[in-house]
Amino acid sequence: MGDHGRVASSKRGRQTARDMVLSMLVVLLGAGIAYLFIPHDDSLDPVRPISYDVELVTARRAAPYPVAAPVGLPADWRATSVDYEAQSDQGAVWHLGFMDPDNEYAAVKQSDGRPEKFITKVTHGAEPTGRNRTAGGEEWEHYEGPKYDALVRREPGVTTVVTGTAPLGSLTRLAAALETSEG
Known part of the structure; x- marks a missing residue:
């Protein structure tokens, strides 16, 4: 029984790390898609005029x-x-x-x-x-x-x-x- 407990916990540790990496990939993919579809223009002047x-x-x-x-x-x-x-x-x-x-x-x-x-x-x-x-x-x-x-x-x-x-x-x-x- 002691051996089965060790195998199960080390397997669970690898699954948790793998799940975390997969989750990060999904988040990065979503961010990349959002970047492509949100309009942005780097040629615009970053200085914003104000009223005083x-x-x-x-x-x-x-x-x-x-x-x-x-x-x-x-x-x-x-x-x-x-x-x-x-x-x-x-x-x-x-x-x-x-x-x-x-x-x-x-x-x-x-x-x-x-x-x-x-x-x-x-x-x-x-x-x-x-x-x-x-x-x-x-x-x-x-x-x-x-x-x-x-x-x-x-x-x-x-x-x-x-x-x-x-x-x-x-x-x-x-x-x-x-x-x-x-x-």
């Missing part, structure tokens, strides 16, 4: 400084990210990110925190070039860095940075479109 109207109104009500957003940018500028933090290690921070017409990143970032710390963080360490650029009738400091370039404007109570991988022309266009209230 509600966040802009909310930030303008809450921020201790005039919140800037572009007015009149062409339709091929797509907003992709928006955020307002009333309290952070950088102060009250407004962020509005875009993809420019050439699919380069450009963002408006504002803070009432310490300017140098904020600028270093949002520009990923870009350094001042010593040159200024006029955009929207305002003088902006030009920064260059290994990752991002930037235009920086310091005003009492707020630092505004237009930064990203976009070329200087796109950053200037975004800076020129900034307004602090609707109108």
Whole structure:
């Protein structure tokens, strides 16, 4: 009897492993069929444009400084990210990110925190070039860095940075479109 018990249990162990492998094959076959019949297009742009109207109104009500957003940018500028933090290690921070017409990143970032710390963080360490650029009738400091370039404007109570991988022309266009209230 002892021998029959051992044979039966080792046979059951092999059946369980075989059943598991067969089950996995059925699942993989089902997944493969589903993949073939579910439409997908890898050529589509993975960037999803967003609306930022509600966040802009909310930030303008809450921020201790005039919140800037572009007015009149062409339709091929797509907003992709928006955020307002009333309290952070950088102060009250407004962020509005875009993809420019050439699919380069450009963002408006504002803070009432310490300017140098904020600028270093949002520009990923870009350094001042010593040159200024006029955009929207305002003088902006030009920064260059290994990752991002930037235009920086310091005003009492707020630092505004237009930064990203976009070329200087796109950053200037975004800076020129900034307004602090609707109108």
